[in-house]
Amino acid sequence: MARITFMASDDFAIALSKWATQSDEIARKAIFEGANIIADKIRSNLEGVLSEEATGYLVGSFGVTPIEKDSEGNWNTKIGFDGYDDNGVANQLKARVLESGSSRQPKRPFVRPAVNATKKQVVAKMNQVIDEEIKKLKL
Amino acid sequence: MILADIKTALLTVTINVHHFDATGATGNYIVWAEDGQADSVWADGRMKEQTITGTIDYYTKVEYDTKFSDIQSALDVIGISFRLNSIQFENDTKYIHYEWVFENG
Numbered sequence: 243m244a245r246i247t248f249m250a251s252d253d254f255a256i257a258l259s260k261w262a263t264q265s266d267e268i269a270r271k272a273i274f275e276g277a278n279i280i281a282d283k284i285r286s287n288l289e290g291v292l293s294e295e296a297t298g299y300l301v302g303s304f305g306v307t308p309i310e311k312d313s314e315g316n317w318n319t320k321i322g323f324d325g326y327d328d329n330g331v332a333n334q335l336k337a338r339v340l341e342s343g344s345s346r347q348p349k350r351p352f353v354r355p356a357v358n359a360t361k362k363q364v365v366a367k368m369n370q371v372i373d374e375e376i377k378k379l380k381l
Numbered sequence: 382m383i384l385a386d387i388k389t390a391l392l393t394v395t396i397n398v399h400h401f402d403a404t405g406a407t408g409n410y411i412v413w414a415e416d417g418q419a420d421s422v423w424a425d426g427r428m429k430e431q432t433i434t435g436t437i438d439y440y441t442k443v444e445y446d447t448k449f450s451d452i453q454s455a456l457d458v459i460g461i462s463f464r465l466n467s468i469q470f471e472n473d474t475k476y477i478h479y480e481w482v483f484e485n486g
Contacts, residue, residue, distance in 0.1 A: 338467070338469070342436075342438070342466070342467050342469065342478070342480050343438065343478075343480075344469075344471055344474075344476075344478065345406075345440050345471060345474050345476045345478065346471075346473075346474065348402065348404075349414075349436065349438070351416055351417075351436070354417075354434070354466075354482065355416065355417050358417060358418070358419050358434065359417075
């Protein structure tokens with residue numbers, strides 16, 4: 243006959259309590275690691291599609307926002323472009339034209355291919371970080 | 382389904398369909414291109430399935446262009462997965478640019 247024993251000890255309760263208090267920090271660490279993988283790939287793709295005459299403004303404006311909790315309690319970060327170049331053109335607009343093209347410029351996608359290429363790696367890395375952090379709590 | 386089915390489907394909407402390069406295109410036109418792999422399934426050291434991704438772009442100067450829906454209907458008919466990825470307006474050329482991402486697997 244199968245037997246399952248559940249030790250609802252004080253230690254276990256303390257561990258669960260630790261997990262609850264640390265969950266936000268664990269989420270932030272996992273998102274940080276995952277976002278870095280995608281951001282590195284996007285940056286690398288971007289450098290690959292830019293012309294030799296590129297000023298560097300677009301690459302310089304690329305970054306990851308601070309990880310914050312939204313109104314629904316989910317931790318998020320955004321990866322993207324900020325600011326304007328010397329001509330007053332928004333870097334977001336320039337990135338969009340590169341990614342999607344225009345009637346005057348062929349598209350040179352660099353974001354979507356990066357996301358496709360790293361999706362599985364990011365999920366695996368985030369799972370790994372979460373597992374490691376939970377183990378540290380000694381549940 | 383093969384990639385060429387996408388071209389066939391788009392040609393039911395307009396004859397002005399280009400693959401990869403639409404240099405010199407005038408009027409309202411479609412340009413489509415495959416650009417990578419979304420996923421694959423491997424077994425016994427061989428790739429058994431592969432999902433190809435790409436984009437379909439429609440440039441039009443017609444506001445509320447009915448071909449927008451026609452393109453989506455044509456893609457539905459061949460059973461391809463797609464999503465509307467972006468809509469942009471080009472101030473200088475006055476083109477409205479619809480962009481779909483498709484996955485063909």
